[in-house]
Amino acid sequence: MRILVVNVNTTVSVTEAIAASARAVAAPGTEIVGLTPRFGAESVEGNLESYLAAVGVADAVARYDQPFDAVIQAGYGEHGREGLQEMLDVPVVDITEAAATTAMYLGHRYSVVTTLDRTVPLISDRLLLAGLDRRCASVRASGLAVLELERDPDRAVTAIVSQARKAVEEDHAEVICLGCGGMAGLDEKVRAETGVPVVDGVQAAVTVAESLVRLGLTTSKVRTYAAPRRKQIHGFPLEEK
Amino acid sequence: MRILVVNVNTTVSVTEAIAASARAVAAPGTEIVGLTPRFGAESVEGNLESYLAAVGVADAVARYDQPFDAVIQAGYGEHGREGLQEMLDVPVVDITEAAATTAMYLGHRYSVVTTLDRTVPLISDRLLLAGLDRRCASVRASGLAVLELERDPDRAVTAIVSQARKAVEEDHAEVICLGCGGMAGLDEKVRAETGVPVVDGVQAAVTVAESLVRLGLTTSKVRTYAAPRRKQIHGFPLEEK
Amino acid sequence: MRILVVNVNTTVSVTEAIAASARAVAAPGTEIVGLTPRFGAESVEGNLESYLAAVGVADAVARYDQPFDAVIQAGYGEHGREGLQEMLDVPVVDITEAAATTAMYLGHRYSVVTTLDRTVPLISDRLLLAGLDRRCASVRASGLAVLELERDPDRAVTAIVSQARKAVEEDHAEVICLGCGGMAGLDEKVRAETGVPVVDGVQAAVTVAESLVRLGLTTSKVRTYAAPRRKQIHGFPLEEK
Amino acid sequence: MRILVVNVNTTVSVTEAIAASARAVAAPGTEIVGLTPRFGAESVEGNLESYLAAVGVADAVARYDQPFDAVIQAGYGEHGREGLQEMLDVPVVDITEAAATTAMYLGHRYSVVTTLDRTVPLISDRLLLAGLDRRCASVRASGLAVLELERDPDRAVTAIVSQARKAVEEDHAEVICLGCGGMAGLDEKVRAETGVPVVDGVQAAVTVAESLVRLGLTTSKVRTYAAPRRKQIHGFPLEEK
């Protein structure tokens, strides 16, 4: 089984970290292919960049010329998942949703700890749309930018743990979701410090994608995610530079 | 006051119809400028096309090199409004929301009549996110594609009236919103046939945009719609072809 | 175009302040007529007074013997709007709702800062009924009574700014609505102190009313707001004293 | 114990029917006093009339000069209950709410069958505000006006049973609430025809009021229902004619 794990930003080192994290939980026989968009921002921390990412991710997948069995969109709270579902026949899994459905099996309520305060509403909005908001206790910001996570993992853990504790103590969360693709690998440390289960969205998404493939289930094509109608499109897929 | 009315598809004749409709209600002294994206689909009828539109619209606005006072995104149920709000200091008005807030002043519940069945969930999702869903009685599809509206306005009116009547009689709507930028100009006929107020989103949006400008109000920049952080972006604004 | 701006209390100086505020944003050609009820309380700060206001406002409008194009009910969180909609053919705009729909174009969430703590639930209830509650971050009380606002505007600004800041910092509001007709004119100062857009309900309502008139839209009469059935009524309109 | 049962319309025969129905279930030692407003409409079938009723009912209670232990507002879906709660120290029970809380003990979901279609939204709105809407399956209109119920009880039963059956079969209601004070006495017939429990709001309210008195519980005065502040009121209580 081959699963494409698509980064939402254009930073190759983030793609590599995400793919490594995915491989760490992939089943034997699952091949993880990391893709990096050629279009968009080096880090996605807002709506405009997230809309660019939606197109960048769709382009990266459209351009991939080998067979694959599922796609993971590895951005937390980002736009674009529904477009991929129209474009493809294979399952598409968003890490925001994979983290949430996984967390909901582990506790009565969960919280998300993300990067900057400005991305909190994006995540809340995606959870609302996905119908996964009712048991979300809070979305909290660590105050760290996406690329700072990579540069200073220790500071990242400290900031995330601080918010995770507040989520548990003040918001009554029982599970923490790490709300950024770039937080891959920090889950163990946060779990050790907070004493609650910590869900990494990328790893959760790998198991969801594998599960859907194993169950032989694919995206419903009767309505919302039917293939796009045949029509004239300008500029997509993006032209070669 | 200059208001940019941005079509979400690449069909110039639709832009012209939208702009004409906007001008018909614009206040004296308001200049309406219609913009057509260079990127995206000739008609937007699904999520993938809608994500392309988000980027196409942002690009069209970024490329516009004259001063302006407000922007109207003239697609019903489309992605992208939040990105424009980050990118700009002037007010941004989505016609889906303008139609809804206008309708809510006129009746206890409103319905939207749109084009294809597949676009119904997009509109419902946007109303949910905007917090304008509680008094939405239904979103109904006429079964007509966007470009069919333009080609056969009589058939369009018949199909829209049929669904509007069901919305009033079965779903208890008291107001109808025309759920497609391309339905501009059909409101009078639908009103005559159904006996309830009919809201055209583009025209409603013109008055909302003018109102915000007149009140001196602009998008809040403290959190969700703060300007994008300075960072490396690949491929946007789109390159000249 | 003539718009009636109806105060909900019997204090003429408040009516005058409201009307002046309305005139400051009215379009050229819009005549603002301020009306003061003859029935009810000198300030409305609770449900009983608000129900009296509903009748006082309806009476004031019924008694007005010149043509008019729209009515604004200039009380925040008050009862009565639906009754006016039945009684009249022209649009009726409540300032609570006008402030909310305006605020929702400017930020992801808004808060209302009102007078006394006891009026908070009235405002919350009106927003819930209007279907405008989902993006309301909070309704906060400044602790000042309605008539204190007029007597001591400086203290009013201080108290309002204090709560507005909490709304932004603790409740994640991105826009503030001034939740009392008597706060007219304070918006600029609050905006300067908080750095977020501040919406004055009366001024917002003027632009909404003008917009509805300009769009040729009137209240739907098919169901909820149909004209009252012909029947015997005792004591209304109120007798001359 | 003395309970005031206040009709919302000015028709004395309706007051008498309501009071008789109340007496039929009152506990030994409970005195039921029926009050008829001097102000308002002969029947309440819309918002304007309902706002008049709010004042008419408050006036009737304010004018009553004997001691009493509780007040029942005997109109279905009407405005005014919160004002009475501020004005009085004794419990106030609205029959819309008493019917709903009673019904919720008897089945998973309940429906209300009321008079005219135009009153449906009033009832829905009151249930929403009261927080009793989640288990309401539907509010259905029999199409009969309030005073027609009195004139032709057989036709009333037929029309109510027809809608009650639809509520059970189509909306999955398991209990029916009779949604009009004037339907007093029809519950047995509707129950016999539909096979589900039928709740009469007036009778339910009598038992709720007696219960609150017996438990020694009165309206909370800490916030929403605190006594009105001392201030100048014009025209209320209404002047003697």
Added chain:
Amino acid sequence: MRILVVNVNTTVSVTEAIAASARAVAAPGTEIVGLTPRFGAESVEGNLESYLAAVGVADAVARYDQPFDAVIQAGYGEHGREGLQEMLDVPVVDITEAAATTAMYLGHRYSVVTTLDRTVPLISDRLLLAGLDRRCASVRASGLAVLELERDPDRAVTAIVSQARKAVEEDHAEVICLGCGGMAGLDEKVRAETGVPVVDGVQAAVTVAESLVRLGLTTSKVRTYAAPRRKQIHGFPLEEK
């Protein structure tokens, strides 16, 4: 009229206290019979114990061989009420719901103060299922275990009052529900300390049960609470030991 008041735990002294509290408000002619399950935990403070209680309570009622008119399940936030409703023809009243519907007549919002933090989600879940959550301001834990309440009532009052005050001041509750059957008799003291109405669930349930019986209303049998189908059951009612 005979009402069975069924304790959810196996501690006879708790049953006696509950029954005494029930008798204190029962109408003349109402006989209160306290039942203690033979199966389950000495105190119920979690889901597993609560599921055992559901079976223990059903067994205690099934085994009771005298006629009775209603059943009260005297556990706060416990499982099992729906099963009793299927098993019986007479009304079944859960004290969680009786406290909530009673509180909702007394204030705009209510809070529940319960025992241990771990039982908070159980109570929230029951209120959500019952459709009584919208006006619940909060569920707060005193930190005392069920059996500690009995052993040290003074400490219990202090801990409950402390949380009740926070509920009023921080969560804007206007009424307090005592969220444990074992808190019977503490309501007066908590009311004296907090100044808001305090509802004892057992006593509220007695009046609800009496009311339903007096109104001649019984559980709807058309769907959810129809009698169980005839089939083979192993081990229930529980065997004699």
Added chain:
Amino acid sequence: MRILVVNVNTTVSVTEAIAASARAVAAPGTEIVGLTPRFGAESVEGNLESYLAAVGVADAVARYDQPFDAVIQAGYGEHGREGLQEMLDVPVVDITEAAATTAMYLGHRYSVVTTLDRTVPLISDRLLLAGLDRRCASVRASGLAVLELERDPDRAVTAIVSQARKAVEEDHAEVICLGCGGMAGLDEKVRAETGVPVVDGVQAAVTVAESLVRLGLTTSKVRTYAAPRRKQIHGFPLEEK
């Protein structure tokens, strides 16, 4: 990895069918152990039987004396999952929830087709509690009892397909969940007839359980699902017969 798949009824042939279905999708190295409760009903079709099942399942698991890695509760819409979560350290997966979270990856809205009409509210209630209701389009009953499914699979498919079609056409479901553990093996036929993805809850639960184990995630013990406190329990685990 060993997963216990616990039937909720006492019919061994149903356990065997469920276990076989589970084995069909289990990963290599996963051992599926089917358990049948000794306590409860031969089929679970209502609340009382469901509460018995909660205890029967807990007893069956408590009595199992070998190590295991996860537990699947294989009843649709049944009580009990939260109790198992307290009792165990390993993950517990309810098939109602596993079907729902799986379906939500495949379409915008899903429906459940279950057995008897009386079980519809149980399923709706569980989805509400689990926070998975927002994207549930409907729960529909085929009208077949649990044990009829086994006796007459052809008739079962016909009845299920009929309701599944209505779910797609009338309720706008895009995915169907088979709402009974006893429907194992029917998914392929229903999918072929309806053209939409069909989710079998047992099979979905196997992949969820395996995923949680593989991710090293276990139930949060900080609050709701903390281990039961040490106390006296009567009669549980159930005595040997």
